[in-house]
Amino acid sequence: MRAVWIVDDDQSIRWVLEKSLAREGIPFKSFSNPDDVLDLLEKEKPQVIISDIRMPKGSGITLLQQIKQDFPKIPVIIMTAFSDMESAVSAFQGGAFEYITKPFDIGEVIALITRAVNESISLEVVKTQFAPNMVASSSMPTELIGQAPSMQEIFRAVGRLAQSNASILITGESGTGKELVARALHRHGDRSSAPFIEFNLAKISKDSIEAELFGYERGAFANAATMKRGCFEQADGGTLFLDEVGDLPLELQGTLLRLIEDGRFHRIGGQQELKCNVRFIASSFKNLEALVASGQFREDLFHRLNVIRLRLPALRERKEDIPILTQHFLMMSARELNVKPKILNPLTLDILSMMQLPGNVRELQNICHRLTVMVSAQEIMPKDLPKDFHQFTPTNSSVNSLDYVNPENIIPVAAIPKQVIQPSSSSSWESGLKTVAKKMLEANNEGIYQELLNKFEKSLIETALEVTRGRKVEAAERLGIGRNTITRKVQELNIL
Structure with missing residues (x-):
């Protein structure tokens, strides 16, 4: 060896x-x-x-x-x-x-x-799956940002799948970045020099979907004054991203299935059979399995699209990424508006981290843009947040921390390295911990650090396992620790 x-x-x-x-x-x-x-x-x-x-x-x-x-x-x-x-x-x-x-x-x-x-x-051989033809460059834009384990899995998946031509289904809530993943798969693949065509079926009327997808010949219908190439034809040689594919009318699903299978189709009103070579990436916010069960989506089409599935996590599942996402969006908004980037007071960041954001990353980006435009001061304080931003139920401790914050203790987020930005808030459990630690120290107890650390870890892991119903892998991902770590801790701490 x-x-x-x-x-x-x-x-x-x-x-x-x-x-x-x-x-x-x-x-x-x-x-x-x-x-x-x-x-x-x-x-x-x-x-x-x-x-x-x-x-x-x-x-x-x-x-x-x-x-x-x-x-x-x-x-x-x-x-x-x-x-x-x-x-x-x-x-x-x-x-x-x-x-x-x-x-x-x-x-x-x-x-x-x-x-x-x-x-x-x-x-004595590890077969290289991808050609070494890409150099990391700081000038290249980052499509997705995140240090959470769930996002790292997405990054790895894009790296492995970019060169594949298999159909990919991207699922996840609105605003999680499904289009960005589709674009990354295209840009890093061998079709990157060919077109990337996005078609959002939720934004097109049902009557227009067929014409937009397949195109039409001149005179095919009343308003068809000229021939039009559809999305499939435009994407020939490249990638077609079918966003919200669950909204595709049932009567057109068979046509899409045939196209995926052999690449052949006709424009509306046309007699000539056309053929295109397209990589299909689809996304859906809707539950396609439920649509299949209810008869609203063809099962054979679902299996054709669902060769490989990527599920994007909601922002509430990766809250540890909110600080770096917020900083990134504030910088991006400042560049767009040609102004100096705003900085967040730590308490403001705490509030953003506690907010309910059903729009996920897209909603956080809009918030950062709005703050950049509307706040005149350089540092964004909690009082600068509009009332409609407080979409969370604050605890008594968080309310008190906002009422009695000492301005001298405020550290601008921009002064903290991106890798170590963490929300800092005073909460009841921390006060309780300090009280217990003080009593143990005054009593001259031994091994205080390890005893309290074990109790903290045990409570944290037991709670995570309770929330995930005993699924260790999911609990580890939510806690942001390794699978081997949680297995070892369960044994060391005698967690049942």
């Missing part, structure tokens, strides 16, 4: 990985920059490489591409603290074995490294 090479400019990350690999008996070598790795590759080869993306002296993506070009059999695991879609897609399209985000569960990372080592040893 050859060594695992660790590439990261952060000494603490290298130290943690080194100690963990040593415990497992896995040999290793550490590097602080990609250049040293490339120099040593001329003399010896590692079993696996695990590399950071952003380093002062080089890019992990560039290193990945060089390795896959010269040594395609070496598995490369990419890790990053800057989790975005561009990084994930670039990693997978560059041929990465896996993509992980910091902070990570060390147990899960060691298990991943072990799997990569075993596959490398047994096969």
Whole structure:
């Protein structure tokens, strides 16, 4: 077995990985920059490489591409603290074995490294699924933003599926970003130079859907003064995104099914059979299975569209992303209006994080734009939020914190690094914890930190398992911890 090479400019990350690999008996070598790795590759080869993306002296993506070009059999695991879609897609399209985000569960990372080592040893080949033809660029726009585990799964899926031609069904509530995912799948695929055509069936009258989809010949009906190419024809060679496909009339569903199967169709009023080569991506807010059960949607069409399904999480399922999303949208609105970006008071951010946002990310974006336009001050305070924004039921503690906030304790959000922005609020449970801790300290109790930490973790995990009805994987995702972590904690804390 050859060594695992660790590439990261952060000494603490290298130290943690080194100690963990040593415990497992896995040999290793550490590097602080990609250049040293490339120099040593001329003399010896590692079993696996695990590399950071952003380093002062080089890019992990560039290193990945060089390795896959010269040594395609070496598995490369990419890790990053800057989790975005561009990084994930670039990693997978560059041929990465896996993509992980910091902070990570060390147990899960060691298990991943072990799997990569075993596959490398047994096969001595890891087939690259994606051509290394994409370089991460800070100038490229980020379609989706998020550090929540559920969003990282979406980023990974886009990276894996972009080069596929399989039909994909994207589900999720309104405003979660279904169109953005569809565009990302197209832009990162081999059809990116061909058209991307979006057709929202919910916005078109039923009488016009057929003409818009299939086109028509001149004179086909009263207002058909000229020939018109439909969406299918316009998307030839590229991608057709059928938004809200659940609104497609039943009488047209058979025609769509035939088109997906063989690519053949006729314009309205036309005799000539036409053929197009299109990748289909569909989305739906409606429950298509329920529509199938009620006879409103063809089952065979559903199965044709549902080859691969991606479910986008609602914003309430990824509230840890609200701070970075808010900052991003405030910056974006400022650029559009050519003004200086606003900053959020931490209490204002707390309120936004507690709000009920049925419109999801789109609604949060609209809120940020409205605040940029309407608030004259540079810092957005809780009093600046219009009354209709307070769509949540505040606890007594949150009301008190708004009433008695000390302006001297306010720290502008813009002054806090994006990766560590967290809502800060004073709440009753924190006050209770302080009271208990004070009594234990005054009584000279021993092991106070671990005792309270265990009680906190146990209460948190028990509550998550109660909400998810015992489903550990879902509980771990909601808590933002690894699957191995929750399994270990359940055993350590004797959670039934």
